[in-house]
Amino acid sequence: MNTTEKGDALEIAVFNLFEAQIETDRFFARKDCCRIFRRKGYYSEKRKANIIFDISIEISFPGAPNYSMLILIECKNYAKTVPVDDVEEFFAKVEQAGVANTKGIFVSNSALQSSALNYCKSQGMGVARYFDGQDLKWELQRSASASFAGHSAGSALEAYLGLTRPEYRSSVFELYMHSPHGATNSLNTFFEDLVFHGLAKNAPLHRLPRSRAKRSDMVPYLKLEELENIAHEALTTIGTNADIEPVDLEQLCAHHPAAKGLKLIRTTAELDSSLNHPLARITFEPLVIELFELPGSSSGRNRFTLAHEIGHLLLGHGKYLKAEWRNESDNENIEGFQDDGTALRRMEVQANYVASCLLMPRALVSKAFYEQIQIRGIQNKGFGLLFVDSQECNLNNYYSVTSQLMMQFGVSRAAVTIRLAGMGLIKDARKKQTATPLIEALNRLTKIEVNLD
Template identity: 30%
Template structure:
């Protein structure tokens, strides 16, 4: 795809994003109803200086009640670059806007990937906004009623390159030293500035903590609704009972960092889409994860959500975690509860333990260390439970440990146990 085609694709994404917001009736500038705004793609405006029309990528024209001419303009310039935008392009864009609109305009550079930190200085010197938009990632509007909804540090990490990768947002923006997680927030800032008013500075409400017991209660209620008794949970039936549309795509979809996107959820459409998986059991956990977002009311904080592999491994919050991490932890806890239901799982563990003659000799009902005579039956138990519930071995072992059913004293992990097991087998033969 050449640079022009890439730029057009980004323009299409931005235009659709804005039209969707307008169709939802979101207020622009925090004051003007969406029906007083016109969103135009590839509009041309007369330029007396050049004596010919000048074209822009996407423009929002904002009208006051009863007026036929725009009160102000928000002009977007789409640059689908892999690195920082050259200063000359910023200057050209700024000059072009000045010739057409004078001072009644706000200019925004739209990019598809993170920028080098030098772009911040360029944006400041030219009074430009920077927006990152791509066709994957999270569409976060959390909490939708609040002025600032996602931590500034998290949004900053979306736009400028840093040491650590974080989960991608679909939309993030920077303007005048502030960071925004939705276009509504950004336009609200422009509108207040244009009217000479300051931001109201409403404080952000964090995503609330939900206890594991409450998450278990939610999952139990869902399972009762589909009359679950034992074995692998019918996740398609769960989706149907919750009026969720479950779709499967066998395509490989990647985010901007090259990570495989396992699935996605759209909260406005009540839909879940699952992409290609190399493991059917992991696919079930992905479905359970997405169902968890819906069941736990995460639609209050997200309009869309994507799952990559590392999301399924998040089981605890660090002190510096973002709100999005809390949402992922909650969704994973729910997935574990609904795919490995508490009471049935405990019964299955006890049946498996007795069948494998795993006796309590003072160290607990399930004890494992690096010796093959403890590791081998433990390994078999995990395999049996994995097959019975149709969930990955990793998720099964995490569940055992979370419920406190295992006394794991291994020093070398699976690799060490397998090595010792092979040595022991050779000695026996």
Template identity: 35%
Template sequence: MPSDPIEIVKLSTYAKGDLFEERVYEYLKRELEQGDLWFSPKFSQIFRKKKYYSREREDFIVFDISIEVKRPELDEPSLIVLIECKHYESTIPVNDIEEFCSKIGQVTGVNVKGVFASASAFQAGAFKVAKNKGVAVVRHFDAEGFKWELSRPLLMRSLSLAARQRAQIEHGMVEPQYQPSAYTAYAWTSVGFTNAWQGVMQDFMNGVKDDPAVREMLSVKRQPAKHRVAFVSKTAIEARTQELLNAAGYVGGNVDLQSLIAQERQISGLTVHFRDESKSALGRISFHPPQINIFTQDHEAPLSRFTLAHELGHFFLGHGQYLRHEEVRSDDLEITASSRIPLSDIERLEWQANMFASYLLLPRRALLERFALIAEIYGMRNRGHGILYVDKQAVNYGNFKLVLGNLSHHFRVSKTAVRLRLAGLGVLVDKLNH
């Protein structure tokens, strides 16, 4: 065992580098096997610590990771991607990029592309050097802290990114403390910025000089639509919740989520656990296998019930095709206040889950029947503005508080959830929040 503190630090740095290299390798291997890395898995292989001959050295150079894409009738690959992995405490200096480019330049005879992958941020000048040398630089993030871990990136093409997105990626690559919410990698390639390894590999494949038909054969092209997350209407979401309620034998009152979960456990193996509180998250869902964690021991609190219903929304709406896991945080539930369907893919998933939670916990028929009963008991009438109209007048505000309090208690949801659901049904005319 080394006793010199400097030697201990060096060993620690090397160990971190090896772990990072292994993590990148396992990620790329999985993406390649699934056909999610742009290269056809049938004609591609990934290696670790493979040697490539250098004429200058008259010897072999070992590269951390390499990917070879080869036409079946040829001995030599059509494309070799050589990847160097680094994990520093400080930013990646420009000298490291230059040294890597020098090694890449010594591997000749085939179409060779280089990727410098780092867990650390890059010095700003790294982009200029990489551009001039024709290599890509990638900052690969640890997905453990992600709010969303995507099954595959929802954005792939570097050229299609908006200026705001490009600026965010560039910032994320040079800011040491930056941590994204979803995307595994931020990268710069010869054509610009991308938020996915797929964007890097796509640019490399486009540079292959083979016949277009051959290039097509070697590629797996998954061109994203304008919105890759499928549109699901409010009507369809509400219909799905009603199916589940009918299957669980719901007849009224607060929805028994545990009964619904017990039934689903027999079908898919879905499990739900209540854990100690988390500083950052209210709940979390993983899809393979299906498991939900709610970070509170109070099963019946309105917030924990809505959080659980939100995560059930991700599950029952099939969001596992987009996500490996998701965390819900307090600010995510605020999206319920908007009836506008979000434009971004990630926000669309959250919007759908929130709509599902609202419809599941406050079923239309049961809610309207309970509201009609309250209105009859307290003599509420439509005086030209709707039965439940709230403004600053004391009588209107009094009725509003009475209805929200009663329904909140009856269905065990928050008053905010009740207010938004009633407004969505056209029952509440809310002048206080307009």
């Protein structure tokens, strides 16, 4: 793809995102007040000719013949950071083509130099950095930037890092933005801040009809027994002899209605210097699960990865997700069934738990667990049969029991621990390592609350 084609692709992607926001009445102003264009010309008195802008949005009062607000957008694809000269040039064109109540937005796929960001802030311009959906960890059916409504310091800091750090990679947001009021991940917050910046309190535009699209958490909360039932019903389509041999996940893919048309691909991946290798990618249209198997990787980890993606299918998460990447750290940092109420976290937790239920049917796990408890003479000392803390005797019990279950069911220790915890058969009292303030701050940046309304 040459430079022109890359620029066109960025322009089309941004146009489609904004158009969808307007058409679904999720833009800050009602859709009957907005018209969006590509490559429309606006007259410049200095040039005595039109200046063509990549994207423009005209905002008017219902029934009015002329627009009351004009938003002009330029999209630039860069291989390096955005210099101040380019935003200055764009602002000069906005000034020529616009009259009162005209705002400019500069969109790039690259980070901005600090001088460029400072110039945009000083001129009341908007600026945004776009991340292609193919590169996101979670690609949502509806834009995360359009659904996000947070105003926390953490989200503002994340947005600022996304705008200014060349090496930054987004997990879910297509846009990181900066209005005259500051950095944000929320598209509506960005437009509201930009449009109303500098307007007098009694300005007519404050009476512009606003969008009132209903917001609701569309990812339903499911109890553990409901997740268990989903997995159990799926297993009945193939039968299981997991007490003799591990559950055949490929048979499940071949026979379950939720996996109809699924293409399952296994790709041998090469080890590199990355500490977080991709393990799998699922796309829902077309329906494809690609597993990236590393040399020497454990079959238990590979099986849990596949079961996790199957869990998304059984739970109908294609309604919310276009695609998902699963990385090595996702399997190593499984927290099981702790649902914090956020949409992305909820989907991941649900898929993890369904995966553990698929790989380890309840009755068989219970039978195998109690056999191991009896064989090893483990006694309940008031904390539960399998209690694990930092004491050597309790750690030995934990590792010996879980190791046997790992071998029997062909799964990882993390998957066994999830399953036992969900069944109330283990109590883990090991102390978590205390994080430094910096690590805690970075962790907060990853806790993204996205309302998939």
